[in-house]
Amino acid sequence: MLKSKNKILRLDTPQIMGILNVTPDSFSDGGRFNNHQQALVQVEKMLNDGASIIDIGGESTRPGAPDVSVAQELDRVIPVIEAIATRFDCWISIDTSKAPVMAAAVNAGADLINDVRALQEPDALSVAAQLDVPVCLMHMQGQPRTMQAAPKYDELINQIIGFFEQRIAACVQAGIKREHIIVDPGFGFGKTMDHNFSLIKHLTAFEALGLPILAGLSRKSMFDHLLSRAPNERLAASLAGALLCAQQGAKIIRVHDVKETADVIKVLAATLQAV
Ligand code: 9MG
Numbered sequence: 001m002l003k004s005k006n007k008i009l010r011l012d013t014p015q016i017m018g019i020l021n022v023t024p025d026s027f028s029d030g031g032r033f034n035n036h037q038q039a040l041v042q043v044e045k046m047l048n049d050g051a052s053i054i055d056i057g058g059e060s061t062r063p064g065a066p067d068v069s070v071a072q073e074l075d076r077v078i079p080v081i082e083a084i085a086t087r088f089d090c091w092i093s094i095d096t097s098k099a100p101v102m103a104a105a106v107n108a109g110a111d112l113i114n115d116v117r118a119l120q121e122p123d124a125l126s127v128a129a130q131l132d133v134p135v136c137l138m139h140m141q142g143q144p145r146t147m148q149a150a151p152k153y154d155e156l157i158n159q160i161i162g163f164f165e166q167r168i169a170a171c172v173q174a175g176i177k178r179e180h181i182i183v184d185p186g187f188g189f190g191k192t193m194d195h196n197f198s199l200i201k202h203l204t205a206f207e208a209l210g211l212p213i214l215a216g217l218s219r220k221s222m223f224d225h226l227l228s229r230a231p232n233e234r235l236a237a238s239l240a241g242a243l244l245c246a247q248q249g250a251k252i253i254r255v256h257d258v259k260e261t262a263d264v265i266k267v268l269a270a271t272l273q274a275v
Contacts, residue, residue, distance in 0.1 A: 058073040
């Protein structure tokens, strides 16, 4: 279970985090939801389709994406967060690594911080501790611009678990409650295709940390490498990945295709509940 402000998110069945990119260069929605009204229509659809969390990002982390200033990121995400918080009763996640964006987003209505840099940017730890909301710490080897150049691990799973142990200790030291921490192995972030499939296979290893696991594989290029599919042709592969991760213990699945993923999770839940 996660708690933020006056909200509770049960994790006894995997929850769906719907992706809302408010960047002009988003890799798979092409910036279509750059406009507020369109963003709200998309949010309503994702909630009706079964998402309980909406993850809003104003900085693209795909390799080669341009850097975004704090002012630009605030300009993209804050009005959308305010509009969602006023209209919908859902969890709002802010996908950012910048401390000023975390603070403004939580003040505008965000309930969760999703940081692909695991609170390693300046002031991120102290600001997240002050905000007192759950945080998702994602593992990434390198930086988005170069991370796919030649990712290399001596022991993939142990190294990522070691990284989480260090980041969790830093969070707790900074005053972040342990029960507020979510971990995410970071599919596609400084990982080869083989690393990504190994992570799916061994995802249960991360349960040893005793924290909820988030998995994000939706439309990622690992499926292109395996199947030679463009982003809009990766639905079946993404659903297979979502199911495998949910079976391997993921409690939050971050996706573009909420309706189809919700069906998959319901099939899994019904199977697990069957006598
Ligand atoms: C922002 N973002 C893009 N991919 C992601 C992933 O796999 N996990 C998390 N937590 N955030 C992601």
